[in-house]
Each structure stands twice: as C-alpha cells, then as structure tokens.
Amino acid sequence: MDVSDILLYAKEFLVLIVVFGALLGYAVIRGNRALITLILGLYIALLISLKFPYYDALYNLLSRGGTSAPIVAVILFALFIAFGTILFDRLLPRDYGEMYGGVAKKAILVALATILVMAYSYHVLPVTSIIDPGSAVGTLFAPPQYFFWFLLAPLIGLFFI
Numbered sequence: 001m002d003v004s005d006i007l008l009y010a011k012e013f014l015v016l017i018v019v020f021g022a023l024l025g026y027a028v029i030r031g032n033r034a035l036i037t038l039i040l041g042l043y044i045a046l047l048i049s050l051k052f053p054y055y056d057a058l059y060n061l062l063s064r065g066g067t068s069a070p071i072v073a074v075i076l077f078a079l080f081i082a083f084g085t086i087l088f089d090r091l092l093p094r095d096y097g098e099m100y101g102g103v104a105k106k107a108i109l110v111a112l113a114t115i116l117v118m119a120y121s122y123h124v125l126p127v128t129s130i131i132d133p134g135s136a137v138g139t140l141f142a143p144p145q146y147f148f149w150f151l152l153a154p155l156i157g158l159f160f161i
Contacts, residue, residue: 015121015133020114027106035109037088039154042116044084046124046151049077070126077125105161112154119150 010017027035058076059069121127122141133141141150 012134012136016137019117023110023113037085039113040088041081041084045080048080070129112157116154123147
C-alpha cells in the first residue's frame with residue numbers, strides 16, 4: 001500500500017472525516033453537554049423540516065437571486081438545528097457533570113452525531129446534490145432501510161452515556 005492508495009481512501013471518506021473533525025472541534029471547544037444539545041437539536045430539526053409548509057415559497061423567493069433550492073434547504077435546516085439546540089441548551093441542567101466525561105465519551109458522542117448528520121445528508125437534506133460524499137460513504141448511509149437504524153443509534157447511545 002503506497003501513498004496514492006492512502007490518498008484514494010482518504011478522498012473516499014473525506015466528507016465523513018470533515019464532519020467528524022468539525023463535530024470533534026465543536027465538542028472540544030463547547031463540551032459534551034453542548035454536543036448532546038446539538039444531537040437533540042438535530043432530532044427537532046428533522047421533525048420541523050419534514051412538515052415545514054413554506055419551502056416552495058422560499059425557493060421561489062430566493063431563486064430570483066440565483067440561490068439554488070438545495071442550498072436554501074440546507075440553510076433552513078441549519079436554522080432549525082440552531083433553534084432546537086438553543087431550546088435544549090435552555091432545558092438541560094447546567095451542572096451536567098462535564099468532568100465525568102473524558103476523551104472516550106467525547107469520541108462516542110461525536111461518532112453518534114456524525115452518524116446522524118450523515119444519515120440526514122442522504123435521506124433528509126439534498127446535500128448529495130451539492131457535494132459528492134464518495135461511493136464508500138454512500139454505500140453505508142444511502143440505503144433507505146438503514147435510515148431508521150441510523151436515527152435510533154444516537155438515541156440508544158445517549159441512553160447509555
């Protein structure tokens with residue numbers, strides 16, 4: 001195995017590595033509690049976005065400025081995530097016990113959040129029309145029969161953490 005093979009594998013999993021790295025950075029800076037509120041905010045964003053009635057009106061309004069529909073959907077979903085994260089940030093107790101975490105707990109939480117983000121990228125958001133995550137990542141996250149399990153895995157993980 002030479003350097004070109006390693007670069008080929010890295011390119012296949014680049015999106016997954018970037019998402020994991022961004023979430024790890026978020027967890028290092030803000031802590032485990034903030035990552036848990038983000039995971040719960042992702043679930044709220046899913047519920048809101050599935051029944052949001054004004055997508056077409058926003059697409060029509062913003063398409064005049066040259067903005068494409070997938071970008072509008074991702075931005076709107078990010079706003080829903082922010083709303084859900086702020087909501088859970090206010091609801092969860094402040095003395096969450098951050099000192100009991102550790103690197104392993106943080107890595108597990110980041111992995112759970114990465115699973116949720118990647119599953120949403122394939123089944124909820126039109127992210128795959130904006131970027132190509134790679135065929136190896138697509139093989140894992142694209143099958144529709146796996147979406148339920150990818151939604152359930154972070155909840156089970158949060159239950160045991």
